[in-house]
Amino acid sequence: MRLSDFLAYDNIVIQCHDNPDADAIASGFGICMYLKSKGKSVRFVYGGKYLIQKSNLVLMVSELKIPVEHVESLPVSSLLVTVDCQYGQGNVTRFDAETVAVIDHHQISGELPEWNIVRSNLGSCATLVYDLLRAEGIDVNADKRLATALYYGLMTDTNNFAEIFHPLDRDLRDDAVIDRSLITRFKNSNLSLEELEIAGLALIGYDYHETHHYAVAKAQPCDPNVLGIISDLMLEVDTVDVCIVYSVLPFGIKLSVRSCVKEIQASELAAYITEGIGSGGGHLGKAGGFIQKELLGETDIRGFFQNRLNHYFEESRIIYASEFQADLSEMQEYKKCRYHLGYVKATDIFEPGVTVRVRTLEGDLDVGIRDDIYIMIGIKGEIYPIKKEKFLSSYEVTEEPYHFEGEYEPTVKETLEEKNISLVPYAKSCISTGESRIYAKELTRRVKVFTEWDGDKYMLGKEGDYLAVRADDLHDVYVIEREIFGKTYYFFRS
Ligand SMILES: [Mn+2]
Numbered sequence: 001m002r003l004s005d006f007l008a009y010d011n012i013v014i015q016c017h018d019n020p021d022a023d024a025i026a027s028g029f030g031i032c033m034y035l036k037s038k039g040k041s042v043r044f045v046y047g048g049k050y051l052i053q054k055s056n057l058v059l060m061v062s063e064l065k066i067p068v069e070h071v072e073s074l075p076v077s078s079l080l081v082t083v084d085c086q087y088g089q090g091n092v093t094r095f096d097a098e099t100v101a102v103i104d105h106h107q108i109s110g111e112l113p114e115w116n117i118v119r120s121n122l123g124s125c126a127t128l129v130y131d132l133l134r135a136e137g138i139d140v141n142a143d144k145r146l147a148t149a150l151y152y153g154l155m156t157d158t159n160n161f162a163e164i165f166h167p168l169d170r171d172l173r174d175d176a177v178i179d180r181s182l183i184t185r186f187k188n189s190n191l192s193l194e195e196l197e198i199a200g201l202a203l204i205g206y207d208y209h210e211t212h213h214y215a216v217a218k219a220q221p222c223d224p225n226v227l228g229i230i231s232d233l234m235l236e237v238d239t240v241d242v243c244i245v246y247s248v249l250p251f252g253i254k255l256s257v258r259s260c261v262k263e264i265q266a267s268e269l270a271a272y273i274t275e276g277i278g279s280g281g282g283h284l285g286k287a288g289g290f291i292q293k294e295l296l297g298e299t300d301i302r303g304f305f306q307n308r309l310n311h312y313f314e315e316s317r318i319i320y321a322s323e324f325q326a327d328l329s330e331m332q333e334y335k336k337c338r339y340h341l342g343y344v345k346a347t348d349i350f351e352p353g354v355t356v357r358v359r360t361l362e363g364d365l366d367v368g369i370r371d372d373i374y375i376m377i378g379i380k381g382e383i384y385p386i387k388k389e390k391f392l393s394s395y396e397v398t399e400e401p402y403h404f405e406g407e408y409e410p411t412v413k414e415t416l417e418e419k420n421i422s423l424v425p426y427a428k429s430c431i432s433t434g435e436s437r438i439y440a441k442e443l444t445r446r447v448k449v450f451t452e453w454d455g456d457k458y459m460l461g462k463e464g465d466y467l468a469v470r471a472d473d474l475h476d477v478y479v480i481e482r483e484i485f486g487k488t489y490y491f492f493r494s
Helices: 003-008 022-037 055-063 125-135 144-157 167-175 180-187 193-204 224-235 266-274 301-315 388-394 482-488
Strands: 012-016 042-046 068-070 077-083 097-104 115-118 207-209 214-219 242-249 252-259 278-282 286-292 317-320 332-336 340-345 355-360 363-368 373-377 383-387 395-401 411-414 420-422 428-432 437-442 447-450 459-461 466-470 473-480 489-493
Touching: 003 022, 003 125, 012 022, 022 042, 022 055, 022 068, 022 077, 022 125, 022 144, 055 144, 055 180, 097 125, 125 144, 125 167, 144 167, 144 180, 144 224, 167 355, 167 411, 193 214, 193 224, 207 301, 214 224, 214 301, 224 242, 224 252, 224 286, 242 266, 242 301, 252 266, 252 278, 266 278, 266 286, 266 301, 340 395, 363 373, 363 383, 373 388, 383 388, 388 395, 437 489, 447 473, 459 473, 473 482, 482 489
Parallel strands: 012 042, 012 077, 042 068, 077 097, 097 115, 214 242, 317 447
Antiparallel strands: 207 214, 242 252, 252 286, 278 286, 332 437, 332 489, 340 373, 340 428, 355 363, 355 411, 373 383, 395 428, 411 420, 437 466, 447 459, 466 473
């Protein structure tokens, strides 16, 4: 499904969830503008008891001239599109329509209509709309109101961009040409006096764990960015290494996660807490998440967080490469398969001396361009730089054209030019020579490995992944994801 599919309909209604937030308003606005530009008659609505009241949202709607209306009932439309929510959810007033479509970024919580685009790994629905508009050849920067709205939707849904976890979110944040002074005005109408009180009450009622040094606090239902403000403050406490602040909303639980120790990445912890029941992610220090109420099936939410956190601490093992002694008696020897992957000779695209930022599904990576640097594109689209010498000894160049398969094409940004360039058109194909040998064992618990290359950030291994050391260097310990391991290594001997 794509946006232009909607053009077959007349009498279209775009609906955001009750008590709309900036992301819902921005997303609906984007789709509404698109359809209007194609000559369609569109209404942009929300239901529920309350009119938009929060001062930043009132400002947003009036300053950006967003044609959103509060309705109590609606005539049957030919097409109803729910944005930033799913038709049939508790916080989405039900209106009848001949056809229903869903555009959302939350976890799937019930049955979806046939027409749906749900991308749960995006930080905001505005990001999804930005991507859908781009797919129709529309540049959101052609209208500053639209670019500003989408940017603000992403900003508020990700706690001022701190809880971003997809490269497309980063693209919207970096590419949108916005009205800055307006965003500043929105920001400074962010908290109401009532929210200031919510923050105060949440701080009074914290739980603290003496051994693991974590704190958890519950806030009354509030805007997610209030949670971020509370958790930022809690983390400043000397004995708090990690904290979670959550609030129970009608349709689920929103949480904000913070960490100030390198052994716990907030993004990883947020993903752990919400695994299977929601979504979570963000940065190393700041992250957020959402738990779908229907999927939690638990009423003691305070106990849920404590159990989950204690489990996390007890389950995780930490390995520092510098101190690691591999026990070869419990590992087996594997050889690398011969398989195809992509590579780019860095100076084919850039001048030596510049630094470029490679953006991938797994995050941003800065690469200094030199004559002897190659950029590899792995089998799942993962990117890593490699020196020419090592490249030539591990890979054979082939004549076959390179095909990329994956969710997000790795793109490069030259820091000066601010232009996005996909690596894929420049990529050539090569085959691993199959000479590398490793010792490896399947993991039965969660492991965090601080490799020789990076003492600040760990590689996470989960049950089923593999812990590996190079046969020619037993201190070179790292994690290989299960699926990649299966595709790239074969058993050699025990
Ligand atoms: Mn949203």
